[in-house]
Amino acid sequence: MLDRLDIVNFKAFASAAIPLGAFTLLSGLNSAGKSTVLQSLALLRQSQVAGLLDGSAGSGFLLNGELVELGTGRDVLHENHIDTGGEGPQIVLSVVEDGVIQTWTAAYGQENDLLHLDSGTTHRPAGLFGPNFQYLKADRLAPAVSYPRSHEIAVRRGFLGCRGEHAVNFLRHRQDERLASPRLHHPEARSASLLDQTDAWMQEICPGVNLQAATIEGTDLVRLGYRIGVAGLPTALSHRPTNVGFGLSYVLPIVLACLSAVPGSLILLENPEAHLHPRGQTVMATLAAAAVAAGAQLIVESHSDHVLNGLRLAVKRGTLADSAVKLLYFQRQRDGIEVLNPMLGPDGMISDWPSGFFDEWEHSLDQLLG
Ligand SMILES: Nc1ncnc2c1ncn2[C@@H]1O[C@H](COP(=O)(O)OP(=O)(O)OP(=O)(O)O)[C@@H](O)[C@H]1O
Ligand SMILES: [Mg+2]
Structure with a gap:
C-alpha cells in the first residue's frame, strides 16, 4: 500500500x-x-x-x-x-x-x-x-448508443479507461465471473457474478434499474441496455443509455472499479459523485469502502x-x-x-x-x- x-x-x-x-x-x-x-x-x-x-x-x-x-x-x-x-x-x-x-x-x-x-x-x-489499477477522471464518457470493444484494454488489461469508456465491454466480458471478495457482495444480489452484483449495487444507487451489456454483431462495438421500472416489480422495455440520463452511465465505471477490487488494487477516483443524486452518492461511498475492505487502496477526490x-x-x-x-x-x-x-x-x-x-x-x- x-x-x-x-x-x-x-x-x-x-x-x-x-x-x-x-x-x-x-x-x-x-x-x-x-x-x-x-x-x-x-x-x-x-x-x-x-x-x-x-x-x-x-x-x-x-x-x-x-x-x-x-x-x-x-x-x-x-x-x-x-x-x-x-x-x-x-x-x-x-x-x-x-x-x-x-x-x-x-x-x-x-x-x-x-x-x-x-x-x-x-x-x-x-x-x-x-495490473489492478484504475483511474477514473471527473469527465467521464457521456451516455452513448455504443461503446468501444477493445480486447487489449478491457479484456487483457482489465482497464476501464480514464473516462470509463471501456466499462461496458469490461462488464460484457466478465459478467459471469464471481467477485473476488465476499466483502463486496450485495445482500440482495441474485448471485456472486459480476453482472448480478453490478445490477444489485446499481439498483441500490438507483432503485428499479436493470443492466444488460452485449456485443453488436459484426462491429467492434458493445452496447448497454437499461430497464427501468419500479423497484421490486418486473421491469419494462430496455432503453439505450442516451435515453436514460447521465447519472447511471457516470456511476457504472465507478461501481465496476470497486467490484473488481482485489488485494493490492489501486483505484484513483476523481469526483465519483458527478451526476448522482445524494443518496446514490452515499451508497456509492459505502461500496468504495467495501472495496477497501476487500484489500484495495482507494484515493478519492470529492x-x-x-x-x-x-x-x-x-x-x-x-x-x-x-x-x-x-x-x-x-x-x-x-x-x-x-x-x-x-x-x-x-x-x-x-x-x-x-x-x-x-x-x-x-x-x-x-x-x-x-
Ligand atoms: N505549473 C503550475 N504552477 C503553479 N500552479 C499550477 C501549475 N499548473 C497548475 N497549477 C495550479 O493548479 C491548480 C489546479 O489544481 P488541481 O487541478 O489539482 O485542483 P483541484 O483541487 O483538483 O480542483 P477542482 O476541485 O476544481 O477539481 C490551478 O489553480 C493552477 O493554478
Ligand atoms: Mg480536481
Whole structure:
C-alpha cells in the first residue's frame, strides 16, 4: 500500500508530503491541488507502462499518454519552483510503499513532453505499477448508443479507461465471473457474478434499474441496455443509455472499479459523485469502502459531503477501521498549499473539524435559522 506521496515542483505544489491511507479522501476548494495528487500518480504509472522509468538513456516522465495529457514541461513545472540541488529546475516525485521510499527526479525541459530522468529507484511500487489499477477522471464518457470493444484494454488489461469508456465491454466480458471478495457482495444480489452484483449495487444507487451489456454483431462495438421500472416489480422495455440520463452511465465505471477490487488494487477516483443524486452518492461511498475492505487502496477526490458521510457510516458500521481512512483537506495559503488531516474516530465522528471542510451545510443552516 502507498503510505505517502511526496511532490516537488509539480503543477500546484512547490513541495508537499501527502499522507495516504487505505481510503484517502481528498477534499478542498477548487484549484487546491487535489487532482494534481492523482495526476502525479498517473504520470508515474503511464511513464512506467511506457517503459520510461527504468533509468536507461531516454527515460523520463511521459507527460502525455493514456492516463494524463499534461502538456509540456513549462505547463507542469511549478511556477515558483524550489531548488532541488540539480543543475536546473527538477520535478521530483516519491512514493513510500510499505515503508520503502522510491524517488524519481526529472530535469525540466521547457518545451519537452518527455522530461528526462536524472535519477530513479529500481524498486517498483506494486499497486501503482501492478495490473489492478484504475483511474477514473471527473469527465467521464457521456451516455452513448455504443461503446468501444477493445480486447487489449478491457479484456487483457482489465482497464476501464480514464473516462470509463471501456466499462461496458469490461462488464460484457466478465459478467459471469464471481467477485473476488465476499466483502463486496450485495445482500440482495441474485448471485456472486459480476453482472448480478453490478445490477444489485446499481439498483441500490438507483432503485428499479436493470443492466444488460452485449456485443453488436459484426462491429467492434458493445452496447448497454437499461430497464427501468419500479423497484421490486418486473421491469419494462430496455432503453439505450442516451435515453436514460447521465447519472447511471457516470456511476457504472465507478461501481465496476470497486467490484473488481482485489488485494493490492489501486483505484484513483476523481469526483465519483458527478451526476448522482445524494443518496446514490452515499451508497456509492459505502461500496468504495467495501472495496477497501476487500484489500484495495482507494484515493478519492470529492466535493461531496454525502461521500464523506458514506465513508463515516462505513467506519461506524465496522466495514472499515478508522485507521484505514485518511481525510485530507487542501487549502491554499500565502506560501503554498496546506494539507490538513482531520481525524476520524471509530464512531464515524470527526475531531477538530477544520473551517471550510464540508461545513457549508451548517453555514447555510445558521443563516436560515438566524
Ligand atoms: N505549473 C503550475 N504552477 C503553479 N500552479 C499550477 C501549475 N499548473 C497548475 N497549477 C495550479 O493548479 C491548480 C489546479 O489544481 P488541481 O487541478 O489539482 O485542483 P483541484 O483541487 O483538483 O480542483 P477542482 O476541485 O476544481 O477539481 C490551478 O489553480 C493552477 O493554478
Ligand atoms: Mg480536481
